[in-house]
Amino acid sequence: xxxxxxxxxxxDGEPGWESFDAPALVGKTLRFVSGxxxxxxxxxxxFRDQNQNLVSRVWFGPVTExxxxxxxGGSIAAVLDEVLGLAAWAAGHQxxxxxxxxxxxxxLPIKTVVQVSTRLVSVQGRKVLVQGEVSSLDGTxxxxxxxxCIKMTPHIVKDKSQHG
Numbered sequence: 490x491x492x493x494x495x496x497x498x499x500x501d502g503e504p505g506w507e508s509f510d511a512p513a514l515v516g517k518t519l520r521f522v523s524g525x526x527x528x529x530x531x532x533x534x535x536f537r538d539q540n541q542n543l544v545s546r547v548w549f550g551p552v553t554e555x556x557x558x559x560x561x562g563g564s565i566a567a568v569l570d571e572v573l574g575l576a577a578w579a580a581g582h583q584x585x586x587x588x589x590x591x592x593x594x595x596x597l598p599i600k601t602v603v604q605v606s607t608r609l610v611s612v613q614g615r616k617v618l619v620q621g622e623v624s625s626l627d628g629t630x631x632x633x634x635x636x637x638c639i640k641m642t643p644h645i646v647k648d649k650s651q652h653g
Contacts, residue, residue: 499548506537511535531553532548533548533568543576546604547602551600566589572607573607576607582638584639603624603631615640616637616638616639618638
């Protein structure tokens with residue numbers, strides 16, 4: 490859907506999804522994408538699906554434009570960075586992103602609501618692997634991402650809690 494006024498309507502989740510404030514897991518200072526106060530860049534809502542995977546509905550506003558009438562690849566990568574990282578946090582892992590690989594498949598028209606679906610693939614020691622896709626609500630895949638997250642050490646987590 491490309492109608493700005495109706496963007497909030499399509500940010501609703503599917504039946505069986507639970508609304509979830511994923512950004513609250515990391516604090517207000519880390520809401521680089523979802524903290525947009527103007528609503529001209531992104532509008533987002535987070536959910537847990539029936540399998541408890543993190544899902545986000547995202548509207549790419551006019552300020553995300555790169556190629557004419559389409560979202561800039563960096564804006565798509567920023568969304569994947571936030572959503573995939575928060576998927577690890579939502580699964581109970583306090584992480585930072587170590588590596589993010591993004592494969593762009595189709596141009597994403599601006600003023601469009603998309604879905605970012607995630608799945609936790611593996612946890613090995615301090616490494617947490619999360620994958621996800623940015624797709625239209627009818628299934629067109631715009632981008633896929635794979636995020637290697639690194640669990641923070643207790644020292645870093647303690648320092649964060651004292652400063653943030």
